[in-house]
Amino acid sequence: MSDTAIEAPATVSARPRKPRMRLTTALAALGVVAFTIRAARESGWEWTSFITVWTNPLWQRFWPIDWDFVLDRNNVLEPLIETFQIAVVATVIGCVIAMPIGFLMSQLTSPNRPTFFVVRSVMNVIRAIPDLLLAVILVAAVSIGAFGGAIALTVFSTAVLVKLFSETIDSADPRPLEAALAAGGRHTAAVRAGVLPEVFPAYVAYSAYVFELNVRASVVIGLVGGGGIGRVIEAQRQFFRYDRILGILIIIFVIVAVIEQISDAIRRRVL
């Protein structure tokens, strides 16, 4: 061992200094902090409320759970089945509608640019409507109950799936499509033969994900008159029967967890 084991190269270039944070980055960070402080003050933010909120007598109403009410078939099971049905119908119809629209909304498969732009603009407008607002309007326009909720959820599922699906098509391999067109196929037939097989697994996976979203959303939509378990929760809330609501929430939690597992399994299988 000698201290000349590592020889320095003939010319040593200076080690670079660690670059300083850029001024714009620092200013942006400062701006975010300043804005947050101001916004918190104006919205009446108080740290103490994190503690005081637990002293509210409301919490005592959650316990003990009224299992007699919750486990009665007519009270919870029937509305839950209705919620599930809303989710299934909305998902299936939404996904069927979303398939052709998805192809129209991708640069790769849209038949021409005007179609692409029109479809994209319309879908952007639809997606900009908050789904709860859509539910309120549709429930008022159609009828209070499951049907209005199902329509609102169908529109919502279509919009979500079209967005996800069309982005998948955008990144699909264009070469099989080129081959189908080179063989003299019509545009639609060539897209079906060359692109659909490549994006179908993603379509199935996203449909499973949309179903998952719909099960949760159908509960919320019930709160605004869309039928199902949401209506039961809303009714019990008006009578401050949080002991019953907690029981219902536990059941919903279990169902959603199971559906999430199934939808995860589907996605892992097909992707």
Place this chain on the structure above:
Amino acid sequence: MIEFDDVSVTYRGGVKALRNVSLTIDDGEFVVVVGLSGAGKSTLLRALNGLVPATSGSILVNGTEVVGAKGAELRRVRSGIGMIFQTFNLATRTTVMNNVLMGRLSRVPTWRSTFGLWPADDREAAFEALERVGIVDKAYVRASDLSGGQQQRVGIARALAQEPSVMLADEPVAALDPVTSHQVMGDLQRINRELGITTLINLHFLDLARAYGKRLIGLREGELVFDGDIADVDDDTFREIYGRAITPDDLLTVDPSGGHGGV
């Protein structure tokens, strides 16, 4: 018969891929096109079936003008021209059968092909095409489960299913190993001889060009710089087409017997 008359292709952005190319190819010819990458080989083939629109000039395929053709007329021309691709261009997530049936798209109403309701005649044609390239046993296998050589045979079967009069092959063996390359080139040669399909193949391996070609076309910077019988071609000709000396990279160097062959 294929007639290029003063054909130029300028891509958006101003790149001139073909410059005033004129040539005539008779029915049943087996033509190999060579040139450096970027010389316009691929553009020449794609102009022929309208995948790349020619900027000027005229391309007649069996008397039909391709330049400016649109809609039903363009589809009719394309249906008579099979194309084989360097990267096979298969829909990898579906069966071999569905890929070969792509070659029948132009003959079947869209609603039928969309729902997979292919007429018996078209299924029969697809099976025959697969038999011709010797992989009919793989008909219901997912395309992605095949080897590269098998995938290219599916590509050939798809083109054959069109019952074309012209076959275009764009670097059909560039993604394959030497032994498989010879098998695929042999398939193309046999199809040309047995079915009399006019065949145009882009190649960059000079020894392959010499082993299988009959007529050689050389492109350099978009211009036709050589057109003649391959028997008359020597290293100087290649040097002129390529604009540089021949290097080992230009040769596949393994012949079917496993020995090393030169140009």
